[in-house]
Amino acid sequence: MATYSGTAAEILRQVRASRPVVHNITNYVVMNSTANVLLAMGASPIMAHAPEEVAEVVGLANSVVINIGTLSKSWIESMVLGSRVCHIAGKPFVLDPVGAGATKLRTRTATQIIEAATPTVIRGNASEIMALSPEGGITRGVDAVHHVDDACDAAHSIARALGTVVAVTGERDVVTDGNRSLVITGGHALLGYVTGTGCAASVVVGAFISQGSDPVEGTAAALAFFGLAGEWAAREADAPGSFWVKMLDALYAISPQDLESQARIQEA
Amino acid sequence: MATYSGTAAEILRQVRASRPVVHNITNYVVMNSTANVLLAMGASPIMAHAPEEVAEVVGLANSVVINIGTLSKSWIESMVLGSRVCHIAGKPFVLDPVGAGATKLRTRTATQIIEAATPTVIRGNASEIMALSPEGGITRGVDAVHHVDDACDAAHSIARALGTVVAVTGERDVVTDGNRSLVITGGHALLGYVTGTGCAASVVVGAFISQGSDPVEGTAAALAFFGLAGEWAAREADAPGSFWVKMLDALYAISPQDLESQARIQEA
Amino acid sequence: MATYSGTAAEILRQVRASRPVVHNITNYVVMNSTANVLLAMGASPIMAHAPEEVAEVVGLANSVVINIGTLSKSWIESMVLGSRVCHIAGKPFVLDPVGAGATKLRTRTATQIIEAATPTVIRGNASEIMALSPEGGITRGVDAVHHVDDACDAAHSIARALGTVVAVTGERDVVTDGNRSLVITGGHALLGYVTGTGCAASVVVGAFISQGSDPVEGTAAALAFFGLAGEWAAREADAPGSFWVKMLDALYAISPQDLESQARIQEA
Numbered sequence: 001m002a003t004y005s006g007t008a009a010e011i012l013r014q015v016r017a018s019r020p021v022v023h024n025i026t027n028y029v030v031m032n033s034t035a036n037v038l039l040a041m042g043a044s045p046i047m048a049h050a051p052e053e054v055a056e057v058v059g060l061a062n063s064v065v066i067n068i069g070t071l072s073k074s075w076i077e078s079m080v081l082g083s084r085v086c087h088i089a090g091k092p093f094v095l096d097p098v099g100a101g102a103t104k105l106r107t108r109t110a111t112q113i114i115e116a117a118t119p120t121v122i123r124g125n126a127s128e129i130m131a132l133s134p135e136g137g138i139t140r141g142v143d144a145v146h147h148v149d150d151a152c153d154a155a156h157s158i159a160r161a162l163g164t165v166v167a168v169t170g171e172r173d174v175v176t177d178g179n180r181s182l183v184i185t186g187g188h189a190l191l192g193y194v195t196g197t198g199c200a201a202s203v204v205v206g207a208f209i210s211q212g213s214d215p216v217e218g219t220a221a222a223l224a225f226f227g228l229a230g231e232w233a234a235r236e237a238d239a240p241g242s243f244w245v246k247m248l249d250a251l252y253a254i255s256p257q258d259l260e261s262q263a264r265i266q267e268a
Numbered sequence: 269m270a271t272y273s274g275t276a277a278e279i280l281r282q283v284r285a286s287r288p289v290v291h292n293i294t295n296y297v298v299m300n301s302t303a304n305v306l307l308a309m310g311a312s313p314i315m316a317h318a319p320e321e322v323a324e325v326v327g328l329a330n331s332v333v334i335n336i337g338t339l340s341k342s343w344i345e346s347m348v349l350g351s352r353v354c355h356i357a358g359k360p361f362v363l364d365p366v367g368a369g370a371t372k373l374r375t376r377t378a379t380q381i382i383e384a385a386t387p388t389v390i391r392g393n394a395s396e397i398m399a400l401s402p403e404g405g406i407t408r409g410v411d412a413v414h415h416v417d418d419a420c421d422a423a424h425s426i427a428r429a430l431g432t433v434v435a436v437t438g439e440r441d442v443v444t445d446g447n448r449s450l451v452i453t454g455g456h457a458l459l460g461y462v463t464g465t466g467c468a469a470s471v472v473v474g475a476f477i478s479q480g481s482d483p484v485e486g487t488a489a490a491l492a493f494f495g496l497a498g499e500w501a502a503r504e505a506d507a508p509g510s511f512w513v514k515m516l517d518a519l520y521a522i523s524p525q526d527l528e529s530q531a532r533i534q535e536a
Numbered sequence: 537m538a539t540y541s542g543t544a545a546e547i548l549r550q551v552r553a554s555r556p557v558v559h560n561i562t563n564y565v566v567m568n569s570t571a572n573v574l575l576a577m578g579a580s581p582i583m584a585h586a587p588e589e590v591a592e593v594v595g596l597a598n599s600v601v602i603n604i605g606t607l608s609k610s611w612i613e614s615m616v617l618g619s620r621v622c623h624i625a626g627k628p629f630v631l632d633p634v635g636a637g638a639t640k641l642r643t644r645t646a647t648q649i650i651e652a653a654t655p656t657v658i659r660g661n662a663s664e665i666m667a668l669s670p671e672g673g674i675t676r677g678v679d680a681v682h683h684v685d686d687a688c689d690a691a692h693s694i695a696r697a698l699g700t701v702v703a704v705t706g707e708r709d710v711v712t713d714g715n716r717s718l719v720i721t722g723g724h725a726l727l728g729y730v731t732g733t734g735c736a737a738s739v740v741v742g743a744f745i746s747q748g749s750d751p752v753e754g755t756a757a758a759l760a761f762f763g764l765a766g767e768w769a770a771r772e773a774d775a776p777g778s779f780w781v782k783m784l785d786a787l788y789a790i791s792p793q794d795l796e797s798q799a800r801i802q803e804a
Contacts, residue, residue, distance in 0.1 A: 461788060
């Protein structure tokens with residue numbers, strides 16, 4: 001455990017020092033809040049979706065996050081293009097399959113993006129990850145109706161089939177490449193009362209995996225950092241409005257040393 | 269009055285217990301803030317506008333909110349489609365005609381949505397409601413230039429003509445089905461210094477009318493709850509940034525008992 | 537210096553008294569936050585981009601802000617149209633060339649908007665302004681990689697060539713029409729950890745130049761006001777989430793008298 005939290009601290013130190021550019025092709029709901037998450041933690045967000053500039057922006061970026069939370073035809077084209085360009089440019093990218101399983105369009109879009117190029121990391125809630133497995137699942141809206149434990153088999157099989165890292169987040173988080181699995185505990189129930197906290201976790205993963213570490217450990221480190229920020233925030237706020245403000249404050253304030261001593265990452 | 273506030277408390281209790289899915293086809297400005305309003309109060313928002321998934325998302329939802337705050341051609345098509353699908357699926361829906369009267373496009377779009385299917389509730393400020401009446405009106409931007417009292421006749425005539433519930437919100441709120449009218453007092457002047465507070469009131473109405481109560485009473489209950497949150501927030505904040513944070517906190521913290529004892533709903 | 541801060545105070549007084557309508561054709565990331573900035577300071581925002589209503593909305597507005605932060609084909613058309621309509625209607629308008637220099641699309645779009653009609657004010661960070669000068673520059677993402685001093689020559693040459701006012705903001709702000717230059721000090725480093733603070737400065741400029749003052753002085757006044765709000769906020773918050781909340785509070789709370797005594801505007 002010392003190793004994993006030491007790695008987490010080291011990645012946070014690198015992010016703060018290098019201020020990686022994280023390119024987001026993301027949904028309208030969280031554009032502001034995830035940009036603020038990236039800035040608060042020490043990264044540099046750019047939101048851009050025009051097909052005409054996707055290749056150039058990916059070229060500038062240290063990592064990319066593709067999030068399907070609000071879709072329309074032209075956006076889907078940009079996301080699929082973004083996936084392809086990441087592959088060609090060799091940039092790490094995170095797919096957040098928001099609401100996969102809730103509608104055919106979302107499940108199909110997530111699949112198209114994955115077929116265009118395998119994401120470095122796929123992060124979703126239990127229902128979303130189950131929807132992407134061959135066995136499928138049922139999602140109710142964009143909030144999970146399954147527990148993390150329900151989705152572990154799906155996560156393993158997707159990770160193995162695609163050769164990617166899958167992260168299932170919820171009451172605890174599981175990160176797996178199909179062989180090795182890490183479990184992260186932390187976070188707080190108030191995260192469920194603020195929009196886009198899953199999307200926010202994804203952009204933190206995006207920032208962390210830009211630093212070239214092993215993606216299982218990098219993803220686990222990111223989720224431990226995000227969960228810790230939730231815990232810090234919950235010590236200062238007992239309702240969702242104040243909680244989110246304090247969450248941004250914590251993402252800024254948590255030092256690598258804090259993360260090393262307080263991250264809770266263990267082998268599954 | 270005990271009856272109305274008792275009903276309000278009961279609906280809030282049901283919302284908290286059942287966590288209704290509220291589907292929003294809404295404007296870019298308030299997507300984040302209204303999702304946060306719904307989550308804070310105990311509902312589950314989904315934002316989706318692609319024509320390809322509107323029918324499925326309406327099918328998942330317990331109610332729908334259509335808000336015309338930022339328009340373009342493809343969005344108007346989705347909104348009109350959403351209206352029709354709500355009718356077919358028998359889902360209650362709220363229309364928020366943001367800026368009706370300010371431009372022909374907005375007045376025409378609101379009319380098209382209404383013609384596609386009669387909304388369960390239309391909620392607007394005085395200028396917007398007057399713009400939808402056959403007599404018309406003048407809106408200056410998206411902020412009201414008329415007082416609630418100016419719009420009562422328009423509200424009654426629209427409600428009677430369409431067989432719907434009309435809510436005019438402002439320094440006090442009036443809810444009418446053309447026969448019966450309820451008046452809600454509360455709220456706070458700082459609501460006028462935060463964007464999308466009218467839109468936020470509309471999504472709270474959406475959550476409340478998902479519970480199957482009489483829509484006049486359900487709408488009045490929602491507006492009393494929202495106004496009370498404004499009053500609670502204003503006790504802890506004296507400027508708009510802090511006020512909105514405390515508003516979200518209050519939407520989370522107000523209990524059914526608080527609402528029963530503090531809601532101010534009366535017959536007109 | 538008394539003169540400039542006196543002018544600033546007078547413009548703020550006029551804004552608060554007349555509540556100017558500021559029309560924004562802007563990016564998805566900052567639609568909510570810049571609407572809140574305008575409301576908090578006492579103006580009335582409207583966000584609208586449909587080509588069908590641009591002329592009507594410009595007609596209602598006292599000033600217009602065009603911001604290219606998130607582009608797509610149809611939005612670019614609206615922005616170019618907006619620029620033309622401002623010219624025809626004689627409305628002051630601000631161009632915020634977000635990310636100019638980072639991609640060809642952004643540089644070209646900013647150029648197209650300028651060619652459609654000369655903006656009253658162009659406000660950008662050092663990298664963006666340098667990208668618009670004939671000499672060009674390099675931008676890394678949307679955050680500046682150059683210092684304000686690097687961009688002064690570019691600002692002068694653009695201002696002279698176009699007959700416009702150029703504002704370069706950063707660790708200090710420079711406003712010039714190519715002949716006369718004003719320098720504004722203030723602000724706070726935490727502004728760099730919140731998304732859209734440059735965009736927010738642009739909408740404050742939009743509100744200030746709606747009052748008909750000399751645009752160099754009006755722009756300097758707006759930036760002094762915005763920077764002062766940053767300083768006030770930083771006295772009450774030491775991390776980005778809380779800082780932005782206090783920033784909105786300060787934009788609401790700073791009186792014309794406060795601005796007169798605390799603005800720091802001087803000739804270059």
